[in-house]
Amino acid sequence: MTEAAILSARGLTKEFKGFVAVNNVDLDVRRGSIHALIGPNGAGKTTCFNLLTKFLQPTSGAITYNGRDITGLSSADIARLGLVRSFQISAVFPNLTVLENVRIALQRRRGDSYDFWRSETVLREYDDEARSHIADVGLTAFTDERAGELSYGRKRALEIATTLALNPEMLLLDEPMAGMTQEDVERISALIRRIATNRTILMVEHNLSVVANLSDHITVLARGEVLAQGDYATVSKDPKVIDAYIGAGHG
Numbered sequence: 001m002t003e004a005a006i007l008s009a010r011g012l013t014k015e016f017k018g019f020v021a022v023n024n025v026d027l028d029v030r031r032g033s034i035h036a037l038i039g040p041n042g043a044g045k046t047t048c049f050n051l052l053t054k055f056l057q058p059t060s061g062a063i064t065y066n067g068r069d070i071t072g073l074s075s076a077d078i079a080r081l082g083l084v085r086s087f088q089i090s091a092v093f094p095n096l097t098v099l100e101n102v103r104i105a106l107q108r109r110r111g112d113s114y115d116f117w118r119s120e121t122v123l124r125e126y127d128d129e130a131r132s133h134i135a136d137v138g139l140t141a142f143t144d145e146r147a148g149e150l151s152y153g154r155k156r157a158l159e160i161a162t163t164l165a166l167n168p169e170m171l172l173l174d175e176p177m178a179g180m181t182q183e184d185v186e187r188i189s190a191l192i193r194r195i196a197t198n199r200t201i202l203m204v205e206h207n208l209s210v211v212a213n214l215s216d217h218i219t220v221l222a223r224g225e226v227l228a229q230g231d232y233a234t235v236s237k238d239p240k241v242i243d244a245y246i247g248a249g250h251g
Ligand SMILES: Nc1ncnc2c1ncn2[C@@H]1O[C@H](COP(=O)(O)OP(=O)(O)OP(=O)(O)O)[C@@H](O)[C@H]1O
Pocket: 016, 019, 020, 021, 039, 040, 041, 042, 043, 044, 045, 046, 047, 048
């Protein structure tokens, strides 16, 4: 592990019945950076992401977070350490308002019961903090709107707000731009940039222009292995990366 790394993997490997989906991956995510995991279809990005977020247990290899071995921990354990996967515990309830959704996430963080029918006075204590997370993701105008009525992009912004309510030190985002309009992509990109000012972000992302715009560092996977690492200018010129994308029909 290097000094500046907040999350590191060494020799990370995942086999599914003899098929090696992730093969001996070494990865260092620098503290404070926006790090993207990219690669053609079937490269092993999702599997790698699931290993790092402890949704899957590796066949072999080790993961450290802040210098601590987290290989054997559960995703709930690592969330308590500040390593939180967006949309992990933060499903959006469509019939509740934006404010109510963020409030519930805050209650969860503080270990309150799920009894959100409790007294209005208690609930109001959470409102100030909830409103500040809502402002952070640009949803103030929609505070009292039912989550189910929001546009797709705003729903994703709300999911990020509920994740921020858990006060993560590092956020893992699984294809944050999937299914978004260009306008939403721009809004969520600005949001990710804003929340990254005092956090570390690792994301799997298919949209290469987003990756080019947002990421400080990129790990390219192909056939389960690390093909290249570096900034966008470096990896996008790498003949191995170009071949892998063209070979996979992304050309
Ligand atoms: N549970 C599983 N059992 C068996 N094989 C799996 C399983 N999960 C993933 N794989 C295989 O592992 C390989 C990598 O899959 P993965 O979903 O991690 O790739 P990816 O890079 O995220 O792909 P995509 O961009 O298409 O989402 C694929 O060949 C996939 O079929």
